[in-house]
Amino acid sequence: MWAFLVEQPNLPYTIAIACVIFLGIFEACALVFGLSLLGAFDQWVPADVDYDADINAGGLTGIAGWLCLNRLPLLIWFVLAFSSFAIVGYIVNFVSLVITGALLPELFTLPTAALGCAIACRYLGRMLADVLPKNESSVISLDDLSGYVGTITLGCAMKGMPSEAVVRDKYQQKHYVLVEPETSECEFVSGTQVVLLKRVGRVWSATRFDS
Known part of the structure; x- marks a missing residue:
């Protein structure tokens, strides 16, 4: 053996x-x-x-x-x-x-x-x-991520062409979501921090985060 x-x-x-x-x-x-x-x-x-x-x-x-x-x-x-x-x-x-x-x-x-x-x-x-x-105490719904700040991880997000972003919730758990700019005049390159606004299907519209 x-x-x-x-x-x-x-x-x-x-x-x-x-x-x-x-x-x-x-x-x-x-x-x-x-x-x-x-x-x-x-x-x-x-x-x-x-x-x-x-x-x-x-x-x-x-x-x-x-x-x-x-x-x-x-x-x-x-x-x-x-x-x-x-x-x-x-x-x-x-x-x-x-x-x-x-x-x-x-x-x-x-x-x-x-x-x-x-x-x-x-x-x-x-x-x-x-x-x-x-452990349900640390579970958060995707819809509850509105207002959270995320970071673009893949590609360049444009209106109609979402890219992946990672968001940490209040429990410091990571969520990977698809994000596109709120307007067609804006683009989010990899590493850009964005604020999630609203979700339609699997895609979040977002605006650039200004710290």
Whole structure:
């Protein structure tokens, strides 16, 4: 068994499992001192991403939503991603070993494992999100973001051509939203700070923030 795990074609998957074990040990040790990776990691993740967003329309927004990054604590998401990546890779190589007597090169197994990881995050992540308890005290609706200041993260926002912006709510949670200028005479380049005014569908109209 150990020989199978440390074979060169299986090393990426063994490393992934080792990361899962390390995260578990580190979280257990942190809890002893009253800390938690769960809380620390969740400061980095989008807190309110449109789950069914068009990947091509929203950049990171659509990808994060599709992979359930917004619906799970980030530490749990990492464990799910690493575990599913490793399990799919092991299964593919085990089947190859049984049928051909040899392991497949990483060039063939890594894309399959990555695809399996993405599918697991999408569907298993959704199932986990439905059963995990949620802390409603720090939840804020997208419509409540009116008046908040955001920063353009991707491209150049023009009237009719929204770009992505990141907004922090009163709980310091990140929200990734689509933003366009209120008027056609204005443009928001990447890094511009804007004030959200009103939302129509998935797009916020905004004005430049003058500090």
